[in-house]
Amino acid sequence: MPAQVQDAWGRLTGAARQLTLAQRTFAVIAVAALVLGAIALTSWLSRPALVPLFSGLGGADASAVVDELTAAGVAYELTDGGATIMVPAAVVYEQRVRLAAAGLPADTDGAGYSLLDQMPMTASEFQQETTYRRALEGELSRTVAAIDGVEAATVRLAIPEETVFVAEAAAPTASVFVRTRPGARLSGDQVQAVTQLVAAGVDGMETSDVAVVDASGAVLSAVGAEVGGALADSRTADHEARVGGAVQAMLDRLVGAGRATVTVNAVLDLSQSERTTEEFTATPDTPPLAASTTTEEYTGTGGAGATGVLGPDAVDAGEDGTRQDGTYSSTSEDVTNAVNKSTEVTRSAPGALQRQSVSVLVDQQAAGGLVMADLEAAVAAAAGIDTERGDTLSVQRMQFDTTSAQAAQEALAAADERAEAVAREGLLREVVIAAAIVLLVVIVLVVVGRRSRRARREALDLGELERARQLTLALTPLDGPEPEALPALPAPVAPAPPDATAVRRAEIATLADEQPEQVAELLRGWMTTGARR
Numbered sequence: 001m002p003a004q005v006q007d008a009w010g011r012l013t014g015a016a017r018q019l020t021l022a023q024r025t026f027a028v029i030a031v032a033a034l035v036l037g038a039i040a041l042t043s044w045l046s047r048p049a050l051v052p053l054f055s056g057l058g059g060a061d062a063s064a065v066v067d068e069l070t071a072a073g074v075a076y077e078l079t080d081g082g083a084t085i086m087v088p089a090a091v092v093y094e095q096r097v098r099l100a101a102a103g104l105p106a107d108t109d110g111a112g113y114s115l116l117d118q119m120p121m122t123a124s125e126f127q128q129e130t131t132y133r134r135a136l137e138g139e140l141s142r143t144v145a146a147i148d149g150v151e152a153a154t155v156r157l158a159i160p161e162e163t164v165f166v167a168e169a170a171a172p173t174a175s176v177f178v179r180t181r182p183g184a185r186l187s188g189d190q191v192q193a194v195t196q197l198v199a200a201g202v203d204g205m206e207t208s209d210v211a212v213v214d215a216s217g218a219v220l221s222a223v224g225a226e227v228g229g230a231l232a233d234s235r236t237a238d239h240e241a242r243v244g245g246a247v248q249a250m251l252d253r254l255v256g257a258g259r260a261t262v263t264v265n266a267v268l269d270l271s272q273s274e275r276t277t278e279e280f281t282a283t284p285d286t287p288p289l290a291a292s293t294t295t296e297e298y299t300g301t302g303g304a305g306a307t308g309v310l311g312p313d314a315v316d317a318g319e320d321g322t323r324q325d326g327t328y329s330s331t332s333e334d335v336t337n338a339v340n341k342s343t344e345v346t347r348s349a350p351g352a353l354q355r356q357s358v359s360v361l362v363d364q365q366a367a368g369g370l371v372m373a374d375l376e377a378a379v380a381a382a383a384g385i386d387t388e389r390g391d392t393l394s395v396q397r398m399q400f401d402t403t404s405a406q407a408a409q410e411a412l413a414a415a416d417e418r419a420e421a422v423a424r425e426g427l428l429r430e431v432v433i434a435a436a437i438v439l440l441v442v443i444v445l446v447v448v449g450r451r452s453r454r455a456r457r458e459a460l461d462l463g464e465l466e467r468a469r470q471l472t473l474a475l476t477p478l479d480g481p482e483p484e485a486l487p488a489l490p491a492p493v494a495p496a497p498p499d500a501t502a503v504r505r506a507e508i509a510t511l512a513d514e515q516p517e518q519v520a521e522l523l524r525g526w527m528t529t530g531a532r533r
Contacts, residue, residue, distance in 0.1 A: 007517070030441045037437075048088035050077055053095060054105060055084040056151060061105035068099055083151075112138040133157055140201055144176060144194055149184035153177065157202060172205045173223055174198045179215040188234050191220045235351050240264040247360065247382050254375075258405065259366035264383070266356040277344040282337060290336040298328035355390040358383045363400040372397065 019027065053076070054065060062082050069076045069087065074095060077086040087095055099105075115135045119128065137155045144153035154177045160170040176194055180186060186194075195210040212221040244264040251260035360379050367375070376395040385391045512519045 007520070026440055026443065030437070033437045034441065048075070048090065050086035051089045051092050053085045053087045053092055055080065056145075057083050057085065057105055064104050065099060068102060068104060069095065072098070112142060133159060136201065140174075140198055143197060144178065147190060147193065149180050149186060149190070150178050151181045152179045155198060159202070171209055172202050173209045174202065174205065174211070176210060176212045177215075178212065186214065186220060188238075195221050235270070236266055236268050239266050239268065239351075239353070239356075243356070243358070243383050247358065247379055250378065250382050251360070251362070255362060255366040255370070259363040259400070261361050263359045264356060267354045268350075269352040269354050270350040272350045273348045275346045275348075277346070279342045279344075281340045281342075283340060286338045288335045288337045290334075292334045294332045294334075296328070296330040300326050353389075356383070356385075357392040358385065358394070360393075360395045361400075362395070362397050364397045365399075367397045 016024070016027075054061075057065065059082070062078075062085065065085055066076065066078075069085070072095070074087055074091055078084070079086055113135045115131050115138070119131055123131070137157055140155040140157075141153050144150060144155065147153075156175045156177075157172065158174070159172045163169060176198060178186065178194070191212055192207075194212055195207045198210045199205045199207045208224055210221060211219070211223045213219055243266070244262045247262045247264075248260070251262065254260075358379065362370070362375070372395060376393065379385075379395055380393050383393070385393045508519075
């Protein structure tokens with residue numbers, strides 16, 4: 001081991017021996033805290049950033065992907081209940097390509113049109129029809145699952161067999177099961193989008209032939225109805241919320257927040273109807289498209305026979321019984337005029353408002369200076385009240401009970417104060433611990449530095465150097481002339497303040513602090529020289 005390292009190690013061990021038990025304990029704790037902090041910081045900085053490799057995986061696909069990652073030695077993390085797999089960002093694309101080459105994720109629930117690629121040439125007609133239906137179901141399931149808020153979707157098609165009796169052919173139907181993400185809910189427009197998507201993808205299917213059911217069992221769209229029960233409730237709730245929000249916003253600006261309450265009940269007509277109207281109008285100035293005239297004429301002479309037509313059509317005979325001459329003529333005209341025809345088809349969309357009732361209660365203290373007639377007119381205009389339609393409106397002033405609201409506000413304020421106190425305590429605790437660790441480290445460093453400096457100063461004290469030199473010279477006398485034979489030196493000049501000895505001591509101490517190795521070498525040289533002499 002080099003001499004410099006040994007010297008440094010010796011000084012360190014010497015300083016440690018001079019410490020007390022409490023100082024040693026503090027030093028060990030400080031060193032341990034520094035080591036643990038360095039390890040934690042290094043671990044946090046060296047931790048790779050994780051990004052999603054695949055999301056929305058089923059149980060079988062997730063298990064197969066995890067097995068492949070484990071075999072390849074790739075670190076991963078499961079989130080979203082095991083449906084999402086996170087891997088380091090540096091290897092995400094490489095692993096996607098490798099897993100795709102291995103056929104993962106398999107996606108057996110919605111293979112899509114890839115099933116047709118695996119169909120053998122010897123497949124029967126039943127196998128072909130079944131495989132095509134499965135492929136169509138898989139493609140529709142994938143498309144529905146891509147809608148925002150949908151986590152997974154399953155589509156099942158009921159396509160009837162073709163028959164020669166066209167009049168008795170049944171329409172195809174479809175059932176769609178959707179599982180939304182946590183906290184998400186399909187809106188009415190999204191449900192209509194699902195029904196339109198599935199109906200457009202199957203030949204001969206109407207939107208009324210698609211049933212949509214969510215994971216909670218609610219029927220969003222039933223077969224034979226354009227709007228399901230849950231969707232109808234959603235439309236009614238949306239209308240009530242929109243009208244109530246408009247009236248409430250107006251009242252909040254007028255009397256203040258919490259001084260008025262609004263309740264809206266609406267009845268919507270969710271049936272869909274279609275009406276066809278045809279009108280025909282004549283055009284007098286336009287010539288007829290076709291015209292035909294038929295004329296019939298008949299002329300005959302009477303005879304003396306008894307022949308003729310019996311009955312009232314017989315030709316009148318004369319007084320002598322003989323028939324007289326007669327004529328017959330008939331004219332008919334058939335004209336086809338040009339007539340304009342207009343056909344109008346009117347389809348009424350579901351959701352028309354049949355009637356609604358609005359109830360408004362205003363705090364008596366806040367509405368003291370308001371004219372109730374003006375307030376009622378303003379609310380009627382904001383809510384769109386139509387008395388001819390059967391709408392009703394009620395605006396009343398009442399005394400509000402604010403005790404529960406005040407208690408709730410006080411409870412919320414107390415909860416906020418407790419949360420802030422807990423946060424302050426946690427922050428203060430962390431600050432105190434950090435300050436204590438820093439202070440402990442500083443104290444240990446200062447104590448060790450003072451000990452080592454004091455030891456170096458005591459070892460390099462000028463008086464000790466002089467006594468050591470005198471002892472060395474006394475033990476080994478020098479050869480040379482006697483002191484009396486030496487020439488006399490001039491008288492020393494009186495030192496001016498400050499004391500030169502103190503100055504030299506300070507210089508030696510400073511030199512020892514700044515250049516301890518050179519001073520040690522100088523001492524060794526003096527000792528060696530004295531020993532030789």
